[in-house]
Amino acid sequence: MTDLYDYESLLKRVRDALPEKITTKERFEIPKADVIYEGKNTIIRNFIDIVKRINRDPMHVYKYLMRELGTAGNIQGQRLILKGRISHTLIQNRVENYIGTYVICYECGSPDTELRKEGRIEILVCKACGAIRPVHAKIDVRIGRTVLEEGKVYELEITDLSRDGDGIAKYDSYTIYVPGTKKGDKVKVKILRIKKNVAFGRVVS
Ligand SMILES: [Zn+2]
Numbered sequence: 001m002t003d004l005y006d007y008e009s010l011l012k013r014v015r016d017a018l019p020e021k022i023t024t025k026e027r028f029e030i031p032k033a034d035v036i037y038e039g040k041n042t043i044i045r046n047f048i049d050i051v052k053r054i055n056r057d058p059m060h061v062y063k064y065l066m067r068e069l070g071t072a073g074n075i076q077g078q079r080l081i082l083k084g085r086i087s088h089t090l091i092q093n094r095v096e097n098y099i100g101t102y103v104i105c106y107e108c109g110s111p112d113t114e115l116r117k118e119g120r121i122e123i124l125v126c127k128a129c130g131a132i133r134p135v136h137a138k139i140d141v142r143i144g145r146t147v148l149e150e151g152k153v154y155e156l157e158i159t160d161l162s163r164d165g166d167g168i169a170k171y172d173s174y175t176i177y178v179p180g181t182k183k184g185d186k187v188k189v190k191i192l193r194i195k196k197n198v199a200f201g202r203v204v205s
Pocket of ligand 1: 105106107109126128129130131
């Protein structure tokens with residue numbers, strides 16, 4: 001079971017929206033984040049413009065970006081001010097993920113959709129083809145970052161111990177639990193299972 005989308009298929013879904021729209025009245029272009037840096041802050045200058053173009057609630061987009069970028073921020077006029085320096089590529093990637101998740105119809109690729117809430121479930125309703133689909137909420141796509149893969153072997157250094165005494169290694173943004181190891185061990189680890197940023201592995205010789 002995996003709830004991960006690979007980047008390619010996600011991108012395809014976003015890009016597939018383009019040619020169809022060209023033949024109709026307006027063409028949907030994936031908005032490009034206009035990012036600048038001021039001191040220790042990152043500013044998306046056209047945040048509200050992006051939100052308007054995808055016709056979503058600014059707070060919904062805002063919360064998503066805060067969560068996905070792991071930072072705090074606030075909306076000031078047209079701009080979204082983010083704490084810390086965050087790469088333009090990462091921001092653009094997360095904007096595209098948002099569009100792939102909450103805007104583009106899963107069936108026909110049209111961006112002409114509406115986001116509704118039924119209880120706790122978010123539903124994407126397509127005005128073009130009528131498809132009604134629950135949003136696939138968990139999208140974990142990385143760009144410029146390493147993706148850990150199940151079944152593959154990695155050379156890791158155990159840098160910590162869990163409360164249960166399992167060794168813990170870090171790999172990019174992942175925390176990997178490796179039973180039977182101790183701090184300082186350098187081991188080859190086969191990844192057995194990944195759940196978001198947490199993985200479980202076992203030592204292979
Ligand atoms: Zn549709």
